[in-house]
Amino acid sequence: MHQTSSLLSRISGPASEAWAVGDLAFERMRAGQDIIHLGVGDPDLDTPANIRASLVQALNEGKTHYSPLAGEPELREEIASHACALYGGEITPEQVVVCSGAQGALFSVFMCIAGDGDEIIVLEPSYATYPAVVQAGGATAVPVVLDQSNGYQLDIEKITAAINNKTRAILVNSPGNPSGAVFDEIALCELARLCADRGIWLVSDEVYWSFCYDCDHASPYELEAMRDSVIVVNSLSKSHAMTGWRVGWAIAPEKIAVALTNLAQPQYFGINQFVQQAAITALRDTASSNEIHNIFKARRDTLVNTLRTSSTLSFSAPQGGMFLLIDVSKTGLEGRAFAEQLLDVERVAVVPGFGFGSSMKNTIRVGFLCEEKRLAEAAKRIIRFADGLAGV
Numbered sequence: 001m002h003q004t005s006s007l008l009s010r011i012s013g014p015a016s017e018a019w020a021v022g023d024l025a026f027e028r029m030r031a032g033q034d035i036i037h038l039g040v041g042d043p044d045l046d047t048p049a050n051i052r053a054s055l056v057q058a059l060n061e062g063k064t065h066y067s068p069l070a071g072e073p074e075l076r077e078e079i080a081s082h083a084c085a086l087y088g089g090e091i092t093p094e095q096v097v098v099c100s101g102a103q104g105a106l107f108s109v110f111m112c113i114a115g116d117g118d119e120i121i122v123l124e125p126s127y128a129t130y131p132a133v134v135q136a137g138g139a140t141a142v143p144v145v146l147d148q149s150n151g152y153q154l155d156i157e158k159i160t161a162a163i164n165n166k167t168r169a170i171l172v173n174s175p176g177n178p179s180g181a182v183f184d185e186i187a188l189c190e191l192a193r194l195c196a197d198r199g200i201w202l203v204s205d206e207v208y209w210s211f212c213y214d215c216d217h218a219s220p221y222e223l224e225a226m227r228d229s230v231i232v233v234n235s236l237s238k239s240h241a242m243t244g245w246r247v248g249w250a251i252a253p254e255k256i257a258v259a260l261t262n263l264a265q266p267q268y269f270g271i272n273q274f275v276q277q278a279a280i281t282a283l284r285d286t287a288s289s290n291e292i293h294n295i296f297k298a299r300r301d302t303l304v305n306t307l308r309t310s311s312t313l314s315f316s317a318p319q320g321g322m323f324l325l326i327d328v329s330k331t332g333l334e335g336r337a338f339a340e341q342l343l344d345v346e347r348v349a350v351v352p353g354f355g356f357g358s359s360m361k362n363t364i365r366v367g368f369l370c371e372e373k374r375l376a377e378a379a380k381r382i383i384r385f386a387d388g389l390a391g392v
């Protein structure tokens with residue numbers, strides 16, 4: 001009998017099943033059904049033309065070779081200066097490692113900072129890949145549930161209570177997927193101080209950095225004195241509609257940057273040169289990220305304003321990101337049954353919330369992932385379905 005690694009059980013779980021409704025929807029769309037698919041966190045927009053042109057130019061210039069393991073020096077410099085503009089202070093290219101998307105960065109970071117017997121605090125609702133990413137290296141994910149009535153903001157007291165001598169890191173994500181919460185700057189600073197005092201890493205996933213609608217983006221990395229404890233993970237996937245390009249980065253103290261670089265050798269041996277060239281163009285292109293931000297803000301408003309007319313659906317309006325998390329308890333269904341039946345009856349695909357943590361089984365995640373008219377139509381169908389179940 002051929003044996004497999006114990007890793008396999010650590011990377012499977014509810015999250016891998018959460019996409020079943022979305023997959024079924026794609027199958028039905030291929031068979032010709034007209035479905036409004038709001039399930040996958042992939043902007044429906046094309047990557048801006050100037051960024052695509054930059055990749056073609058890089059290919060034509062022969063940028064088709066192995067790249068340095070930590071990334072092309074020009075891109076690391078560009079990321080460092082982009083980060084300086086975002087967070088202030090001094091950030092050197094040596095602190096930057098280019099990775100295969102923010103997802104690749106998260107995986108590598110947790111491999112480098114936590115292992116067997118260690119605990120990582122993960123805030124619920126949490127992005128569906130977090131348990132696997134944390135557990136792949138042997139650590140355990142310890143959930144701390146945030147409160148919907150408080151807009152899923154940080155709860156420092158609850159987080160502090162979850163810390164023990166096995167805690168290696170706290171993973172935060174703001175703007176949040178799926179909550180849409182943008183964490184309060186003061187609370188983030190308090191958390192950074194707590195981590196510094198206790199010798200715990202604060203890993204900050206900021207892939208929705210350019211999608212803050214009602215307030216400015218805040219990051220624990222803004223506190224220069226705490227930077228020895230903070231690791232930022234980021235990418236261009238959302239800000240510049242570049243999900244398929246797989247380019248992201250980690251910004252970390254140099255010893256972690258070196259560890260990430262060493263890990264890149266056996267893992268993937270560097271990121272595509274031509275993609276990195278285009279990433280430099282993207283980082284300089286604030287016009288595109290502003291335009292994409294404005295499109296998503298308008299969509300957020302349309303979705304929230306329409307859904308607010310239902311008394312059956314309960315949610316806190318997202319301050320950022322591209323998702324809205326809705327509690328569907330009043331319909332009498334859990335999120336999974338709601339999502340399955342919504343697809344059958346109303347032809348709208350959403351994600352059931354159980355993949356975002358066990359406390360989220362009564363929720364669904366709706367992405368603002370299509371143009372406004374269709375989004376408003378989807379919202380009306382969701383209300384019709386939910387109100388019908390609740391007998392309103």
Ligand SMILES: Cc1ncc(COP(=O)(O)O)c(C=O)c1O
Nearest residue numbers: 041101102103127177235237248
């Ligand atoms: C919170 C969060 N982190 C990380 C990722 C992965 O992003 P990337 O495409 O840069 O790997 C996503 C993608 O949806 C996400 O929502």
